[in-house]
Amino acid sequence: MGMTFTQKILAAHAGLESVEAGQLIQAKLDIVLGNDITTPVAINEFTKAGFSDVFDKDKIAIVLDHFVPNKDIKAAEQSKQCRDFACAHCVSHFFDVGKMGIEHALLPEQGIVTAGDCIIGADSHTCTYGALGAFSTGVGSTDMAAGMATGKAWFKVPSALRFHLTGKLPANCSGKDVILSIIGKIGVDGALYKSMEFDGEGVASLTMDDRLCICNMAIEAGAKNGIFPVDDVTLAYLKGRSEREPVFYEADPDAVYDETYEIDLSQITPTVACPHLPENTHPASELGDIKIDQVVIGSCTNGRMEDMETAYRILNGKKIANGVRCIIIPATMQIMRECVERGYVTAFIDAGAVVSTPTCGPCLGGYMGILAAGERCVATTNRNFVGRMGHVESEVYLASPATAATSALTGYITAPKEEIA
Secondary structure (H helix, E strand, C coil): CECCHHHHHHHHHHCCCCCCCCCEEEEECCEEEEECCHHHHHHHHHHHCCCCCCCCHHHEEEECCCCCCCCCHHHHHHHHHHHHHHHHCCCCEEECCCCCECHHHHHHHCCCCCCCCEEEECCHHHHHHHHHCCEEEECCHHHHHHHHHHCEEEEECCEEEEEEEECCCCCCCCHHHHHHHHHHHHCCCCCCCEEEEEECHHHHHCCHHHHHHHHHHHHHHCCCEEECCCCHHHHHHHCCCCCCCCCCCCCCCCECCCEEEEEEHHHCCCEEECCCCCCCEEEHHHCCCCECCEEEECHHHHCCHHHHHHHHHHHCCCCCCCCCEEEECCCEHHHHHHHHHHCHHHHHHHHCCEECCCCCCCCCCCCCCCECCCCEEEECCCCCCCCCCECCCCEEEECCHHHHHHHHHHCECCCCCHHHC
């Protein structure tokens, strides 16, 4: 019986010829990741367990991104604990103010993760790196602590769902519309502890930013991970970037999938997930009577350069609607700099938006855009649970950067026009 893409990577890292769904394995790790919220918990567990050193200072990444620059004393203390630990153990991949970015945009950009890797991160959206042809998944801080000390983690090998992509996206759609459509189809538990594996001729038409966005939200369908095959787009992205030599795997022709879904990309439309679950999806064109108070364009899902380009194309030379607060957050300092150099930041400010340094802030209801009772926000983030961005009586609508920017101009949820590309 053949193995899926994910199973191939796990077998290799477990030192086994083959693995099958449901099997318990211990696998070697290429990267262990934590942020300013989860790393302090891991550090406490690391110390409590009596560990004295990390397994490899070059295979641990600590990114301060959730409340950085620090929003209060507690956030400052958490960041200081991370700094002290990184310094004491000479952690080479430590990102602080001035160098930081939103972790799941930063690690691919910096070449810290690459094809064929086995990666854990104490953040649920660690599944993002499947876009590069890696196995990556979120874990708890205790698992992070063990990973930092031993370089290994236990896994139950997941079964898989196959998403066969054909066609090409319309001009006004992106990877965000694809993954929202899929979650709307299978539900928030439709891929529970399974691997979401994407293949088919349609993959070639998706940019790397599209793929990173799609894999990022695999967890919102309950998946253990999401993963794309390595192709010319992947190779072009990795070239001159990866700090380690990529390793390429592919699913066996007779790999077993629990189910196969046929997705025609040409039939995707601008999609919005309404409160209070990512599965509550509707065409953006059907929601035009919903008045909004805020727009957030950013996050580990949609704060990359293509997302900034989309926002610029729509907002440049126009004005954000009265009564709408538009917050734009480039995901890394490199993206921030490019936005400055291209004149995007000036255009955003002229349109009436505010531009922040990289932070997860509003996505998790931390800071930089908290909602009051009764307020509505269109966000390019990944979750719209009750109280996710502030008051429990506020509402978050998940959408693509194109839909979010278009809605900022009208003051209502509005589908982008096809000519935006």
